[in-house]
Amino acid sequence: MTSDSRVSVHRETLPGGLTLLFEPMPWLSSASLALFVPMGAATDPAGQEGSAAVHAAWAGKAADGDDARAFSAAFDRLGVRRGYGAERNYSTVSASLLAETLPRALPLITAQLRRPNLTDSDFRSARQLALQELASLEDQPASRLGEALSAATFESGHGRSAFGTKAGLEQLDPASVRADRAERHGAAGSVLALSGGCDREEVRFLVAEQFGDWQGGTPPAETPVFSAPGRQHIEADTAQVQIGLSYRALPPEHPDTVLQSLGTAVLSGGMGARLFSEVREKRGLVYAVGASGRAVGGAGWTVGYASTTPARAEETLNVMQAEFSRLAEGVTAEELQRARQGLLTRLVMQGEASGARTSMLAGDWLLRGRVETVRDKLDRLRAVTLEQLNEWLADNPYGDPVTVTLGPAGEGAG
Numbered sequence: 001m002t003s004d005s006r007v008s009v010h011r012e013t014l015p016g017g018l019t020l021l022f023e024p025m026p027w028l029s030s031a032s033l034a035l036f037v038p039m040g041a042a043t044d045p046a047g048q049e050g051s052a053a054v055h056a057a058w059a060g061k062a063a064d065g066d067d068a069r070a071f072s073a074a075f076d077r078l079g080v081r082r083g084y085g086a087e088r089n090y091s092t093v094s095a096s097l098l099a100e101t102l103p104r105a106l107p108l109i110t111a112q113l114r115r116p117n118l119t120d121s122d123f124r125s126a127r128q129l130a131l132q133e134l135a136s137l138e139d140q141p142a143s144r145l146g147e148a149l150s151a152a153t154f155e156s157g158h159g160r161s162a163f164g165t166k167a168g169l170e171q172l173d174p175a176s177v178r179a180d181r182a183e184r185h186g187a188a189g190s191v192l193a194l195s196g197g198c199d200r201e202e203v204r205f206l207v208a209e210q211f212g213d214w215q216g217g218t219p220p221a222e223t224p225v226f227s228a229p230g231r232q233h234i235e236a237d238t239a240q241v242q243i244g245l246s247y248r249a250l251p252p253e254h255p256d257t258v259l260q261s262l263g264t265a266v267l268s269g270g271m272g273a274r275l276f277s278e279v280r281e282k283r284g285l286v287y288a289v290g291a292s293g294r295a296v297g298g299a300g301w302t303v304g305y306a307s308t309t310p311a312r313a314e315e316t317l318n319v320m321q322a323e324f325s326r327l328a329e330g331v332t333a334e335e336l337q338r339a340r341q342g343l344l345t346r347l348v349m350q351g352e353a354s355g356a357r358t359s360m361l362a363g364d365w366l367l368r369g370r371v372e373t374v375r376d377k378l379d380r381l382r383a384v385t386l387e388q389l390n391e392w393l394a395d396n397p398y399g400d401p402v403t404v405t406l407g408p409a410g411e412g413a414g
Contacts, residue, residue, distance in 0.1 A: 032095070043157060047168060134166060145405075246401055
């Protein structure tokens with residue numbers, strides 16, 4: 001067991017390989033937990049893309065012999081707000097609850113995770129739901145662009161859609177998903193993060209009781225491989241053009257990510273940010289514009305996004321790229337102050353909410369292999385000087401991006 005004496009962040013590895021992360025927040029009457037299992041779209045079996053997504057919905061329906069209605073009712077009686085799903089790298093089970101109900105709620109969550117019913121009839125409805133969610137992307141241009149941009153960013157499986165593919169989903173059957181679960185759903189590499197108004201020793205006891213004998217490994221994580229910069233256009237029957245840019249960035253464990261985050265916040269962090277000011281306010285080119293950082297274990301990238309008309313798409317794209325490149329010329333003291341204050345505010349607010357703090361704990365461990373306190377993050381942000389940031393920006397200019405546009409064919413769209 002390790003801990004941070006200032007804020008009582010605790011970490012423990014159970015015999016089967018599950019990592020427990022717990023931060024007491026004794027002023028709260030609530031608690032939040034999130035369990036991450038490395039069974040995500042990136043490692044779906046070839047030809048069975050969507051297996052993790054179907055498994056998550058299937059396993060979330062019922063457990064321990066209860067039917068779906070009775071299983072959901074058991075959570076409802078405790079007032080537990082439950083969630084589950086599959087992302088590119090992990091399957092997740094999450095819950096928000098009153099801290100006093102944890103001893104009764106955790107066995108239900110354990111049952112969902114370790115003893116799901118996995119009946120053939122529930123499989124059919126889970127797969128049909130996955131197919132419907134995939135089809136719904138056709139009516140969501142921004143989401144469709146996001147999926148296409150992720151696919152174009154990576155040569156490795158990290159670009160796969162968490163929704164899967166139509167062909168992959170249609171190939172799935174109960175036996176194949178059960179076999180996939182046996183290969184990829186285990187304690188080793190999984191993380192249970194929990195925070196809120198709970199007692200540390202009670203949490204340790206409950207988790208050991210429910211998960212102490214959980215075993216099973218998972219295949220090694222694939223090394224992220226970026227695609228070469230390039231440009232593609234996806235034709236779609238829309239009135240707008242969606243624009244996506246993807247730039248290589250620092251991996252999440254790099255110590256200079258705080259500088260990179262400040263640079264991104266100068267670009268996109270409110271109405272005073274450069275992208276909003278230059279692309280929307282001064283030129284009136286877009287409906288929406290922004291930038292954000294993304295990361296998986298071992299790789300980071302920065303995404304730019306805009307929505308505009310076909311006639312203005314090319315100009316919008318050029319101005320966006322120019323603003324990314326212009327960061328290398330440096331930022332002003334006022335821009336640094338605004339960017340820093342925005343990040344500080346977000347961190348403080350996340351640190352005061354159990355759900356956000358739980359996600360932060362898990363993200364630190366999964367992406368960086370360490371747990372960092374909110375105070376550590378705040379101190380690092382406050383310590384950055386204008387000279388330090390501008391020197392780093394000059395030494396680390398953005399290169400050529402992967403560019404994806406989605407919209408009608410025609411002038412400015414491709």
